[in-house]
Amino acid sequence: MTNAPSTAPEPSTAGAPPRPSGRPARRQRQFRELGVLLAVVVLITATWLHNPGFLSSQGVRDLFLGATVLAVLAVGQALVLITKNVDLSVGSVMGLSAFGTGLLFVTFPGLPVPVAVLAGVVIGLVCGLLNGLLVTTVQVPALVVTLGTLYAYRGLNHWWADGGQVNAHDMPSAFLLLGRISVLGVPLPAAVAIAVVAAVGFYLARYRSGRELYAIGSNADAARLSGIPAARRVMVAFAVNGALAGLAGVLFAARYGTVDSTVGTGMELQVVAAAVVGGVAIAGGVGTVYGAALGAVLLTTITAALPIWRIDQFWHQAVVGALILAAIALDRLLALRTARKLRGGGARGA
Amino acid sequence: MDPTEVPPPLALVDVTKSFGSVRALRGLSLELRAGEIHALVGENGAGKSTLVKTIAGVHRPDGGQLLVDGRPTGFAAPVDAQNAGIAVIYQEPTLFPDLSVAENIFVGRQPRTRWATIDRRRMRHETEGVFSRLGVRMDPDRPARGLSIADQQLVEIAKALTRQARVLVMDEPTAALSGVEAERLFTVARTLRDSGAALLFISHRFDEVFSLCDRITVVRDGAFVSCDPTSELDVDTVVRRMVGREVTSLYPKEEAEHGETVLEVEGLTRDGVFADVSFSVRAGEIVALAGLVGAGRSEVIRAVFGVDRYDAGSVRVQGRELAGGRPKAAMAAGIALVPEDRRQQGLVMESSIERNATATRRRPLSRLGLLRPSAERASAEEWGERLNLKFGRLDDSVSTLSGGNQQKVVLAKWLSTEPRVLFVDEPTRGIDVGTKAEVHRLLSGLAGRGLAIVMVSSELPEVLGMADRVLVMHEGRVTAELDRAEADEESVMYAATGQRPSEAV
């Protein structure tokens, strides 16, 4: 079959002919992320015009740092969501890693900083691997597994901490400096987050295994028939998500210096919210980590902007909730429109 | 291209496969030659799908040999089969709706650049190349979501082509295609054959088998029956071998007296789907809705039944207006609908036979709002007997039944409501020859007892054999209304393809 049949059969009457306005879906996805970006820009600009202090160098710093942890977590969550799974345990994993890193410094005072950072990431990696293992080998729905590990990891953390906390003076100044120094005007943690987003985003778009994550979330049966090692890919997604949650824990510890066993409580919902607002579908197969990260930025920007607008900070959570609802409603609307357009461009009925 | 000199690209020798105590394949042999289209026919349950999955590497055979180019080979996973140059196209293609067409074709083996990243330009270019070879115009960057089944199959074929597949297996590829789409698929298949590929074609439609294929293998009960060149066979012989005994070809159409008009549909329109559909059905009459797949036939009866909404028009049952969009109201008015997709729409596959068979009558089977288990059981037993249902226990999940018996459960579920109007959508699709005849006899008998029946069918012989009147639809409109006397293959096909639109009405 290598030699091509030269006589082509009659041209297909069906199938959308290449139109200049083609590729509606891809364009729509880009619009989706641009929309979030636009929302961020409008919000920042409006807030800045309202009170220029919002964009003082300290303000920008706070904005960057605030978004860092959430963005790193959202990137990991996006990986998992794209495969049609979910990881609710990220808040607990992050807490475990943050506390573990802190405790390492207490136990081994002279520990080099990179080792501690690595240890935090490894703690997260192990937790994520365990999640992935349960989801793939025992084939238990991720929602249930990670709901269970949400409790288990958090309980482990409490038991480990035993009511204590690690304070800033227990940590070496070199570690705390990580949260303070800047690279080219960007705080180091934020730079790390940007690097993570870029790397994961590039991987998802340009590598076979990255695309296969989308394939698995899009149609798991077809993925199996195509010979995609779905279990291994999902496992890796969970592991990377865990490692990123570990990294987020380290960044948290470096930034705040004080860590107890409640770090990251309730974070999972904010993370899922950030990803969903950024256009990652809970139903799998759709979305990018850029969107997820932008969603995280939008959520933190809202948090930062509320006091400037003199809006009671107690409104924050309600706004987040409304935003999630708006985002999924918008996604639904866009999907319906695309579906109509595709049907219009039409394949049916010769 | 002489098949006797080179070993065949794929051969199965004495392959066996069991699931528990069920022996799906009991010593099946098959030889696919290069440059040949080979047909595989057999009743449902004869083991065709198991065979396909064995070739595809989904199942591993318990015994026997799989020879690729004459060498014994074992496939541990679908990938192994793909690497051996075997491509399988399933009845419902398994694409990734969220990925682009090009990515669907190249998933897992996208062309890569030096840095192991995906070379999107080359991928797009190669997709365009293969599409032009197939004579298909499709945007490689559009997502697979929203493609028609025919186009999805073309994507699958393109996938096989780019994989340099030498063996192409097509499992009932035309089941969901219109005539034109099927014809295009055959053209592609012939081109592939002429370029030296070996094709295995599985179909229930004998006209396709005989016009397309070079040799025909018949299987029965998981075992090999015969393999002969098409030129030495005729339909009767093949059917006899499939069933294993003599058959008479006959549609058991009873003459029934036509009573008063029961159902009147006037000017029914659903924007973009069908328009201005009017017809009426009298008691004891069987009206067939014929036409190509996608002509809007199922959509019309779904709208009448209330599962879908309609935008204009009216439906009257025994002179009384029926509100749209409410299946419950339609059921109360005495309408029943045996849907097109048995597994998705007709049955709750996880549920038991009894629960499925009584699903439409839960309120009548209750007292003071509480279900009476004994009444449910009695009802299910009664209808099981009346329809000659073959089952183990009524508590068994309905998925344990064969296709034909599943269809009987759907019929039981609806006939037990004692409807005045019965809609049946593709009543015999995917069920074996024996049960098919049973269903035909049943429908005919029901009409004889005064039921008004509307039947959607893509099988022309069934339409012509069963119907008192044939309504033909084309692109959402009724293009002809033919009496039993004037309906023949030609007149129906003309109207269905819209070539002579104003022949009747």
Added chain:
Amino acid sequence: MAPERTATASAPDRTNGPGPAREERPAARLRALLSGREAPVVSALLVAVLGAALFVDMFATARNIDFMLLSVAAIALMALPMTLIVITGEIDLSVASTLALTSATLGVLWEAGVPIETALWICLGVGALLGAFNGLLVTVCGLPSLAVTIGTMALYRGLAYVLLGDRAVASYPSNWVGGAREHFLGLPGLPWIAVAVLVLAVLFGVLLHATAVGRSLFDIGNNDEAARFTGVSVRWTKFWLFTLSGVVASGAGVFWTMQYGTSRADTAFGLELQVVAAVLLGGVSIFGGIGSVLGVMSGVLLLGVIRNALQLFGVGSEVLQVVTGLILIASVVTPNIAARVRARRASGPQPPPAHAPPPVSASTKGEDS
């Protein structure tokens, strides 16, 4: 198109298994009950109660039972509608937030001088509205309930903060606050709410297992399209379930407020996960279509008993959390592993039921074989 021939003689049918073997109904029923999905959790509950009564000193005292039952009352209440919702294949994560918002509403109304009797009804109305909003988004807009209720979970909790901020309302009349903990007919160890939950559980159980509506819930969860083709109004059913869930959650909110005597915006934080955990522990499938009220109630009690016994044992709350998580995971992992072991054994010598389908893991589609 060549005419297709059909056989009039009935084809050999491969499904003629061992004839309809009719068993004695009560015996079959009992066996079905014991072999059902809820059997492990029911037996685990019995073992836990027995073990706790034997080995934990203070467990089998009226005071402790009373305390234990009160501690799970709100969870049990919310688990009832949650069971129905999960069986239809949806989920409602906003219940705890609905509880909190109701509690906050009650607080605000009470402070504004509305008599409790009136405020109570307003609160139930608010709950109905909150639930109906969820239902609206899920049914009319066709959005996934997981995403919707994560959103409303944040929204309702947020609104509770908007109403109360970080204040607490604690000035409720003492007869109401004490009334929440009253005993049923003065029986020690039996709070009236436990009886109320029991009555509700029976009602929900009858609704789910013995009525046409209940059956249709299972159908919806297994295959909502087939349910629609059978005349079930899937959307309305789901809408009413979410509304019901809102009402019950607000009822739990009123009770919760009276039980603890305060309204706070952060009250019952994270309780939705405990409710879901209890429901899943009770054998309800997260994919819908499978489950029973008996199992769920056993799941709620099992969690309560274990926590209570461990607390009496002097185990800290942190270990409780680990245990809760592990029980939840075990509850879904064990049936899966058991099913696999069974499947492996079934493929061995003994004959499976007539016409066994190929193992589900391998089948993608296909009518025959």
